[in-house]
Amino acid sequence: MSPRSPSVNEELRRRSRERLLQATVELVDERGYEATTLGDIACRAGSARGLISYYFPGKRQLLQSAVHRLMHHSLQAALDREPVPAGEDAGRERLARAIDAILGLAQERPLLMRTHMAGILTAEGFIQCPEQQRLAFLLRDTVERYGTEDADTDYRLLRALLMGSVVAVLLPGAPMPAARLRAELFQRYGLDWELGTPPSEGPEPPLEGPPPLQGPPPALAPPSAQGPPPVLGPPPVQESLPVQEPPVQDPPPVLGREGAAAEG
Secondary structure (H helix, E strand, O other): OOOOOHHHHHHHHHHHHHHHHHHHHHHHHHHOOOOOOHHHHHHHHOOOHHHHHHHOOOHHHHHHHHHHHHHHHHHHHHHHOOOOOOOOOHHHHHHHHHHHHHHHHHHHOHHHHHHHHHHHOOOOOOOOOHHHHHHHHHHHHHHHHHOOOOHHHHHHHHHHHHHHHHHHHHOOOOOOOHHHHHHHHHHHHOOOOOOOOOOOOOOOOOOOOOOOOOOOOOOOOOHHHHOOOOOOOOOOOOOOOOOOOOOOOOOOOOOOHHHHHHHO
8 A cells, every 4th residue: 555645644634623623613612612622622523632732732722723714714605605796896895794704703603702702812812823814814805805005904903893893792791782883893994784794683773973063152243233332321310309307496485483383
């Protein structure tokens, strides 16, 4: 039996890796991260337990690669869906489909995506694996076809906005409606609501902006238009009443001795 060629060996390794990634997505989506062991993943993939350590440094890195692969496949399928975007509006349609694909994963696989985001926000951060690089290339290409002048910067911004939207959808206790987040992203990029895959509940109401600025109060007419103010003269002189002097009384009579005796 002749030995396998290098190309055959490479293809076998690729398939083995793909089975491990697919098994990880399925099990974590079903049971959660803590309840899924590396042995469970190897068993579901039909592989030896040691192969996981050969391909991945640990379970957290395996999960990130698995979810990035899922995101890449979901995004690619959305972009390739018939009718394929074409014409001058193709870039806007592709961007709308990309936003819908990522938000759709947050709604369809909440446990898996919440676990993935929690891992990214820990010390490990992004893992530079082939799956992550394929996803990054596809997102960057989408932004470039949309018509940006700085694809590298705008790709990172789009990635941050999508990550923030996924976290907002999955936030325990205070989730944001996916349709509202979609409306905000579409408004930012100037996309029509009908592009991509609109939610079944219908268009979102218009976003509430800041209250309209109120104009200045109406200007008063200049004095010339109102006429000169009335000239106030001195207060009217009231007619004074005649002053009545008290009557002059005669002094009491002086009584003599005879009179005083009579008084007594």
